[in-house]
Amino acid sequence: SAVISQKPSRDICQRGTSLTIQCQVDSQVTMMFWYRQQPGQSLTLIATANQGSEATYESGFVIDKFPISRPNLTFSTLTVSNMSPEDSSIYLCSVEAVGEATNEKLFFGSGTQLSVL
């Protein structure tokens, strides 16, 4: 298993500002992902954070709005830029299990609750 720490756990921000969310994993992982969960909704994949290269974004998400960094195999950041109230969501970091005979097993951080005023 992997232990994932996300910071901050919650924040209240003004529209037009940006927030950077940090994700730290206690072991090296190949695959790291960022999800968004809007109030009362399911999870939506934003992007795959690639170590040493640009993130791979899903349809509807762009780098200018959600820049992602992945400097090494244990750390990633997601920035929510130029925020609006529509960006109010829970943002979740996720990693794939490493070294286990499993398939498609994901571990999640506890998330960052973002409220934009």
Add this chain to the structure above:
Amino acid sequence: LAKTTQPISMDSYEGQEVNITCSHNNIATNDYITWYQQFPSQGPRFIIQGYKTKVTNEVASLFIPADRKSSTLSLPRVSLSDTAVYYCLVGGYGSSNTGKLIFGQGTTLQVKP
């Protein structure tokens, strides 16, 4: 990518067995079936995973028929603390496919005293 369909919500009482069925008609040969549990203000947590027949662990059982077009998560003797959203996911194995796991609506299970 295999799409999944689950009931939106279910109610149960403490001590009962709960069965949540998920349909995945276009599941591919390499796809595994994985269930996650999510409590409010937390990220989803892995419950169980299977490919075919039956899998059991300390938390739940997973029943998968021969055609693999559906699966049933079975929670024995639920308690109030099992109140959560349960997600059924289907995906091919291998790191290159992991990020393409699509979360459906999930099933909100409400356990009553």
